[in-house]
Amino acid sequence: MTAATMLDTYREVVTPEGVPLQLRAAGPLPRAVAWLVDLAIRGAALMLLSFPLMLLDELGRGIYLALMFLLNWAYAIVLEAVWGQTLGKRAMGLRVIARDGAPVGWSGAVTRNLLRTVDMLPFGYAVGLVSSLFDAHGRRLGDLVAGTLVVHGDASPRHAPATIDSALPPPVPLQPQEQSAVIAFAERAPLLSPARQQELAGIVTPLTETDGQVGVLRLYAMANWLLGRR
Template identity: 35%
Template sequence: MKEDYLDIKTPEYVAIQFQIAGLGSRAAAFIIDQALLMLVNILSIVVLYFVMVGMEPLPVFLSHSSFPVAIVIIGLFIINWGYFFFFEFFSGGRTLGKKIVGIRVIQENGHSITLLASFIRNLIRLIDSLPTAYFLGIIMIFFHPKHKRLGDLVAGTIVVHERKAKKKKLTPIEKEINLRGLSQNNLLLDEWTLKSFTSKDWKLVSTYANRFTQLPLKERNQLTKQIADILLPKTGLDSAGKTERELEDMILIIYLILKDEWEFEL
């Protein structure tokens, strides 16, 4: 089956792509939610029964047989409707069922669902459930190009699959830096010092870092000493008396710092 995608362009002109959740994943999430609600409903009725049995004789306002039933009906409605409303707004568009399946509700512009949208979407759920077993909602989701039910149309929402962050494969130099336990915090540079580095310095240190793991040891030591003599004075550090390993570490730390400043500017 062909997967449907939604492309959203942010105000910063960045394109974000979402995979739209179809009938299958939405039905699976709904079944899980309904199973949880059914368990809560049964427990609520059982608790209310034992509470009323323990209140003999019943208070005057509970003496009419229809009154307790009305309380149960109103209570169950609040639980069943409030469950979807509460979780979709306060849990980032995810009920427990949606979280398990890996889908969520968002606004059509890509933003998180708003309080009003969640309220409207779940209020219209009453119509989507007609005539029975969510027949209208199922038909709408199946035939709509963006798999929307009536509540989604009115509230301006859409159900999408969670965007899983792809694990970035580390480059050889990133592996080496991690292995050495280096980070930007190992060398604190003020703003004035940072501005003393030029694009030429960045090209020099980035070339060094990219070739670092490929260079023969002798050639690497020579290059390290040359670059250290150029860069370290700008940071106020002295290369004299430092071992090759210490110089390498300092240059790689400078590489990490300058990477944030220059990588996307060239």
């Protein structure tokens, strides 16, 4: 166990589109604060609703118990599935995502929240706390089973789009679909890792007449020429 585990750690994931993200995983402390905020919100909602429900006697008690159940379980499931965060997580700048950086979805939200019953054992979220302390990315058992991760909301692509000012005409005439492929590469490649950029550029080495990063830059320049940026 390290100090980083107690606080926050970084995890790199590659999205289904092939974009690498550096995600700052949330440690137990900010997650605990978010949980307390959600607890206070649920408690305040129940307290406010209890006053008018007291006037309904038995019916009011039944409605109160139903609302208590919904706030304890549906609250987190619905908000995480729809928005990726509860109000407490939003206040702390946290978000729940799938392991590949995609939205958590209903399946992940239901699984991770139902397994709170295990994480809460034997008391005070002891099992969940131990799990998050020993996991490199602060995941409790519910996250491990659901394949989810709680991260800070500042996740962004690791590689910012590059600006290439030069323009280079292709050495041979290109068919329309080939022109579209070169332009598409220039638009999407800046979001990929350098190694992946060079791998894709290597496929058209006969066009760039070189490989490596020079080949990548030539494809950018050809895209500029095709787009009229001369």
